[in-house]
Each structure stands twice: as C-alpha cells, then as structure tokens.
Amino acid sequence: MNPCRNAIFALIALALTSAGCSFSYSSASISDSIASSSKSVSDSISSSSGGSSASEKAYREDVRDYTARAVKDKRSVEALEAGLPGVAETHGVTDWEADQSTWLGVGEGLRKAKATQEMVDAWGQKLSQGGASRASAARLIQQGYAPDPS
C-alpha cells in the first residue's frame, strides 16, 4: 500500500463525491434547524395582507395539489382520505378534519383537476359523513370548488 497514492485517490474521490448535487440534509440545514437565523418561525405564522398566514396558505396549497393529483390518478375518495393525514402532518396539523383549510383545499383541488359538479357533490357527501368535525365539509369543498367571483 502506497500511502501517497492512497491520499491522492482519497482526494479525487472526495472531489468527485462533493461535486455532485446538494445533500438533502446538509450541515447548514441541520444548524438552521437548531436555531433559525432569520425569524423563520415568526414569519411563517405572520399574516399577510390577505389575512392568511404563510403556513396556512402552504397547507391549503398542498391539500389542493394532493387532491388534484389523486383525481388525475383516478384514486378513490377513500384513498384521498387516507392520504390527507400525511399531508397535514407535514404542516404540523393533526386535527385536519377540524381545519377549514383542508376542505377548502380539497374543493380547490377538484377544481384544478377539472372535476365535474357531480363528482364534487359525491366526494363532498362522502367526506362530510362521520361526525361533527366534518359538518361543514361539503359546504367548504363546494366553496373551494366554486370559481372566484372576480
């Protein structure tokens, strides 16, 4: 074993490895998770002029896009329902049934996927079954589905 040759190989390997794409959890992203340097948490819950916080808008957008994708993939309403907790938890939401953004996002997703009114009615009816938490689900889904008045 030639130590000099090994050192050169190690340097080349290091250069090639690190020349690649950014790693998902870099040292910087880890240190940012210990102490975000720029008030990121307060920014995420601050309301914009529209009244919704960045975190609320981000959650609703994800529900919308997840729903749209489910419709395009011809998944069932049950499959959509099974996936919603996962989407919600990435936003720190456990009680997604009680969060209006969930149902508004589902309605917006149905609109995005160009679902028919019949489908909206059927999904709204199915998703609003099952207790007080979902009492207004069908109405909110319809509200999200309806085109903007403007």
Added chain:
Amino acid sequence: MLCVAAAVGAQRAAAEESFVDFLYIDANEDSASGGHVALRLGDRTFHFGHHAPGFLRLDRDDSATFERVYGTLENRNIRILRVPVSPEVHARLRGSFNERFLVESEEFAALENLARDRAFATAWAAGRPDVGVRGADYFGAARTPGARGEPEDVLLRLRRLVLARVGSEALVGMEERARRTLERLAVEAREPIAVLAAEGRHPPLGYGLRQRASDARSMLEALDVLERAAPLREGTWVEIPAEVLPVEGRLRERLAAHAQRIERGLIAAFSSPRRDLGFVVLAGMARLRAIERSLQGGRLVVLDVFPQQAMRISVAEIGRQGGRLPLIAEALAGELVEVGGILEERSLWRESDYGALELLAGRYREIHRAIADGSDVRVLLRAPLPDREARRPIGEIGVLPVDVASRRIEALQARERALSTRLLAQHRYHLLDHNCVSELFAQIERAVAEPGVAPREASRALLGGHVAPHEGLSFIPFVGAASFARELPVVASIEKPSYRRRRVAKMVSEEGMVARLRESNVLTSTIYIPNSLDSSFLFFTDERVATRPLFGVANLLWGVAATAGGLPLAPFDGGQRLASGLRGVLWSLPELAFFNVRKGSFFFVPDESGAGMRQDAPGAS
C-alpha cells in the same frame, strides 16, 4: 453595476406578470462543490437533492429558508435569472413541481412503511408483537400500578363532555371495535398482499396490519387515558421562564381560548370515522394538559415535540462548527417573544400557530440545557407534532403460525424490493446523467408539456425558450445556468452576494479599506469563525480574481502545514485536523488556476437586514 433599464423593465413587468426565478448557487466545499441550481416560484423553491442511499429527489423549501441556508449559512453567491411569465404559467409550473413533490414524498413513505410492516411481522412471528403508539409517551404506561397520578380537572371535564355528547355506550363500542380489530389481525394475516400498482401509477398508501394494530392500540390507549384523566409524565414537557415569556394578560386569554378550541375539536372527533383517531385524541389531551399547566403556573408549558430518536449534536461539535450557544439562546428568546406577540394579537389560533410555540420553546430549552449541563442538542428536522411514541405490547392479536409468518414476510420483502427497484429506476442519482440540473430541466419540460407538441415547442410557447435536459454539458450547474440565460427571455440577472461578502461590503462602506484587509483572512476576520466543516485555509479568495493564485499558494502551504500538524494528532482527534488539512490542500488547487470553490461557512448568523442586491444586465455573469 446597476443596469437601470433592466431594473425599470423588471419593475414594470413585476406589476403585470409573475416571475420564474432560476437560481444558480455558487460552489463551496461540503456538498454541491460544483454548484447547485433551483427554481424559485414565489415563496417556494424547488430543487433536486441527493438522498441516501443514491436517490435524486425533489426537495422543497420556503424561499426564505433556501436563501438563508445556501446564501447565508453556506455562504454562497446566488445568481437569480428572472423570466416573466403569465400568472397561469406560473401556477402551472408551481402546481406541477408541487404535485411531484407530494407524490414522491408518499412513494418514499410507502417504502419506509413496508420496512416497518416487515419488522412488525417478524416480531409477531417471534412471539413479541408490539407497536408504536404515537402520543402515548406523554402519559406514561397505561394501567401500570403506581403510575396513576392525581386526576386533573381538564381531562375529567373533557370526559364528562364527551360522555354527554356520545354516551358511554359509544365509548364502550369504540373499545370493543379496537379489540376486535386486534383479534382479527391473525386471520387477516393469511390474506395475500396486494401486488404493486402498475408502472407509472401513484401507488396508494397501504393500510397494513401494523398500521391497523397501531391505530387500534392507540384508540385503546386514548380511552384509557381519558378514563383515568391521566397526568402528563415527568420529562415530557418544556417550561419557559416567565422572564422570557410570561403567560399573562392577553396571551393567557388566547391560550385559554385555544384550549377550549382543542376541547371542542376532541369532543367532535369522538364521532369521527378517521382511522388514527386514537393519536389525535392523545395529542389533543396532552396539549390540554400542557396549557392547563401554563395557565396554572403563569409560565409557558408546551409538550416536548422532539421524537425520542431525534438527531443529536454535541456541544463540543457545535463549538467546532463555529456555533456560539449564548448567541443562539438570545436569538431564540427574541423569536419566542416575537411569536408570543403575534399570537397575542390573533383571536383564533390555528394548530400550527400553537405548534410554532412548541417548536421555539423546544429549541430554546435544548440550547439552555446544553449551556447548563453540556447535554447534547436535539435537532427537529420536520414540523412539530406532539407524537412522542411509546412501544406497547399487543397480546390480543394471538400467535402467528410459522407458515403464515414466513409467507407474509416473504411477500412484504418482495413488495419492498419491487417498490425499491421502481423508485431507484425513476430516481437514481447519477453525477453526469441524472443530477440536480438535468432533472430540473426535465421537470420544467414535464410541467409545460402539451399532448402532441414537441417539448421544445411547448416550452417556447409558454416560457419563451427551452433548455433540453441532456444537451451537451448543461448537466454542470454553471453551464446549465448559462444555457438558461441564453435560451430563455431573462429580463433581469440579480446577484445576491454571499453572507460574508455582504458583511464585508457593509464594513468597507463604513470603515474603508482597512476592513477589507482585516476581513481578507481567517486570522483577523471579525465575521468568520474557523470551523470543522471548512477546510484549513488562510485567505478568502472568492472576491478578487487577480490575487487568487497568490492567495491560493498561501492557502496550499497552510493546508500542507495543517496536514503535517494533524498527522501526530490523528490518534487523539480522530484524524479531524489531518482531514481538514488535506481538504485544505485540495480546495487550494483550483485557486492556483484562478478558480474559487471554498468560501467558508457559518453555523449561526443572527438576523441580518439590508442585504445588498445587485442587478446586472441580462445575461451578465
């Protein structure tokens, strides 16, 4: 240099149109030393990253976080190539990237679930079936003699209200259903496992036996905690001193109102059909207990939202990486106060608003504990959730016959292999063929694709230009960025200098050239703290091209000296200084040929404002 025409044009366009920002992130050591690219679409930035053990996956950050991580902590220059598009095209691109992100996240979650299902089946076959019950750890073990604490009002009240709403029969029915679910599992284990969905289809999340067992056990646990009105278990909450954030006045009122909202949600949830109801109830009850403590004690008490297996980083390592705990503690206290102020003004809190308090309080406690007793600092790399898990045995499910267990484990392994193979085929990382640049261009192509229209034409129609994903050397980040600038109608090229350059520029404007001289090297710099993540070097070479080879020689010699000095220390420091010296030599070599990679990095940077932005004419770089 400021190109007024470009700036005015960009401002005019801003009033009428949306923008797609292609970001080229300069090289630095650590990962992405060849540079990186990303697409900023409003407040979200999408980019492809290397995930173990060899996947190329779409990552998503909020745009401020992305800039902070790459531009400030990793100290890289960011060039923004701005292309105006209609709001419809902007929404189409953002929707396409976001849908892909969500689908990918679910696919990889499905793979992780299969591995857990297999582990569960193996433990069951060995006669030791148990499951993780999320949220149960806050209350300690169920039905353990002596673990029962003094019942506290908040859960007794909840129990009374739940009974009034759904009746005691409903709770008995829920318990019976959960037990039946567990008892049926041995029969269901004989059923074949569904084959993987066809190629190209979004595979639905399975509802495997492990998940069913976990949900049923969680429900039993939640009913038990409610029945006992169990107290929080010691060590599962975080307390913030009243000097930092007193729970009084309006904050107290808001917390009490939020507790009522949680309570209403829990009462309603008892009639919900959702599978994971047990977890939701456990999490809600634990939060009610924490708020109760806050209101009683006048100081903020929140649940510890760090998972038991959270990543940990030692105080010594934080120090080596340039972190200063008192500074971090001060910043976190400031942000806690700020968040408290925001929430005082908000009459209705969302769950994630309260989660922000849990997150910041948890971070604050971690740093203060580390300062006080030197314990490791835990890192939370996901949204805060009150889901500390406790393992619970599930004797109800009986014995799994050996032949059934073998078939099931084999079937799970086969499905896991099939999904893993498919994901590797779709998402395999390759430095040259399939990397962060080629896949970003490919995803842009997919986003604007039209049936029956060639990708180039579809992209030109919507974006005004096209970059083919695998054309020439465009897989190299800076070549890809140049191709983007050349092929698309870029109206502004904006350079956001790295953190250190921004700080130096500000110092030079205030103090003159003495600041530039002082900040040119690691020995006298007041901005930079040498750290273990950066290689050994003496001079910064990212600003002046002309002096780069000269400084590079000095850096090379410095690296050689550090290597020689690190050699005898290797048995004592694990070879850290030696490795740092060797890396110092490596990253000095490009400097001899006028190239710069190494820029230094930062563990922590306090809130900074007034960062300089520079706009150049389109295409300038």
